Amino acid sequence: MFSKRKGSKSVHVDLDTFDVNWDLTDAEFGSSPEPIRSFFVGLVFNGDMVLLIGDKENKSLTDSMCLLKREHVFGGKVYGTKAKFKDDGRVHDVEIECDAFGLDDPRLVVRLDGKVVMQVKHLVWKFRGNDKILVDGVHVEVYWDVHNWLFGSINGSAVFMFRTCLVGGASVDLSQSLGFCLTLYAWKNE
Structure with missing residues (x-):
């Protein structure tokens, strides 16, 4: 499907329509075939934006927010x-920030704009977990898994996920409940 650097494709399944739009013309790539910046891929289901990945602005999708960002750091x-x-x-x-090697009690620190918003102490016992922080008035669930850093390969990756969540009950409609999710795969260069 992505043989062209920019385009769109519509697929009809029964009464449903899937539209995929993409622009990889200015995409920058790291060491993998996955683009890391200056691109977008959007999925529209029956006229509603359901997924938008990337950071490049598309004039036809300007009212939509990026719903998912996955990055290797x-x-x-x-x-x-x-x-x-x-x-x-x-x-x-x-x-x-995580300095886990050679410490008796490693800890994990998360900062937003230089300000500490979360700390995990006793990381050896809490190598997987979750917590909540507040960003721009929105609750963000933070999940982490640093098992490979502590007990696996020295060059292994840790996984961090930041997912916005809405506080409320069933009165929240589906379009409002689609939040943003950032997944980071953190690789140690030692």
């Missing part, structure tokens, strides 16, 4: 990226 102790957790929110610097 590399470092020794600090890993960072940028993310926007709310349509009308601002872009934040997200930084994860």
